[in-house]
Amino acid sequence: MAETAKIALVTGGGSGIGRAAAKALLSAGWTVVVTGRRQEALDETLREAGAGEGQGLAMAADVADAGAVEALFAEIEKRFGRLDLLFNNAGTGSSAATIDEIPVETFRRVIDVNVTGSFLCARAAFALMRRQRPQGGRIVNNGSISAHAPRVGSVPYTTSKHAITGLTKTLALDGRAFDIACGQIDIGNAATELATAMVKGVPQASGLVVAEPTMAAEEVGEAILHMASLPLSTNVLFMTIMATKMPFVGRG
Numbered sequence: 001m002a003e004t005a006k007i008a009l010v011t012g013g014g015s016g017i018g019r020a021a022a023k024a025l026l027s028a029g030w031t032v033v034v035t036g037r038r039q040e041a042l043d044e045t046l047r048e049a050g051a052g053e054g055q056g057l058a059m060a061a062d063v064a065d066a067g068a069v070e071a072l073f074a075e076i077e078k079r080f081g082r083l084d085l086l087f088n089n090a091g092t093g094s095s096a097a098t099i100d101e102i103p104v105e106t107f108r109r110v111i112d113v114n115v116t117g118s119f120l121c122a123r124a125a126f127a128l129m130r131r132q133r134p135q136g137g138r139i140v141n142n143g144s145i146s147a148h149a150p151r152v153g154s155v156p157y158t159t160s161k162h163a164i165t166g167l168t169k170t171l172a173l174d175g176r177a178f179d180i181a182c183g184q185i186d187i188g189n190a191a192t193e194l195a196t197a198m199v200k201g202v203p204q205a206s207g208l209v210v211a212e213p214t215m216a217a218e219e220v221g222e223a224i225l226h227m228a229s230l231p232l233s234t235n236v237l238f239m240t241i242m243a244t245k246m247p248f249v250g251r252g
Contacts, residue, residue: 012090014041016192020221063117073124082132086125089142096153114160136179145188181235188242213243
């Protein structure tokens with residue numbers, strides 16, 4: 001690992017947006033730690049990116065498990081001594097349903113991964129960035145178009161993404177004293193496995209089921225790289241990146 005290499009952690013790095021972000025960072029010379037629940041998928045991310053010796057680390061962890069997150073960050077500090085970027089990307093959703101049809105367990109699972117998991121990783125990253133020398137770093141939270149405007153039947157997911165916006169704003173304030181910048185990327189219809197339904201057709205507020213445009217996940221990876229590459233004196237607080245013609249402005 002080059003002495004000047006910056007260290008990034010990408011959660012949910014085994015597929016989709018996380019994999020695209022990890023590839024973009026690795027191609028720009030970052031050393032990248034990818035985490036998620038499936039070790040094989042994490043290993044595949046590093047293989048696809050052509051990560052060199054010491055340039056990448058794949059370490060399975062459940063971000064909703066406080067003990068697993070603690071162990072993950074202990075390993076990062078042991079191996080690299082610091083962390084320059086956390087991309088808080090890991091998340092999950094649920095099938096579309098009205099609130100009375102949503103099991104309590106489903107709501108709790110979405111909140112546990114999307115909110116508690118983001119809190120645990122941000123908490124550990126903030127602590128490491130605060131004590132490391134030189135001090136500081138950047139946290140980028142993965143929000144969603146749903147952090148602005150919900151889809152029908154999305155109570156758990158939309159609730160969780162509004163919470164992420166609150167987390168982002170508070171960390172952006174609390175981090176100032178320690179040169180810790182925090183921003184959020186709100187993504188609309190990146191072409192990942194999770195977005196395959198968009199191409200087939202998804203329910204709209206009008207009651208119609210309509211296919212929606214998507215964009216390449218690689219574009220999101222490049223956007224995250226841009227946010228990460230800024231000096232800590234500059235911050236993208238919120239970035240919305242979306243398929244140009246998807247229903248968002250004027251949704252419904």
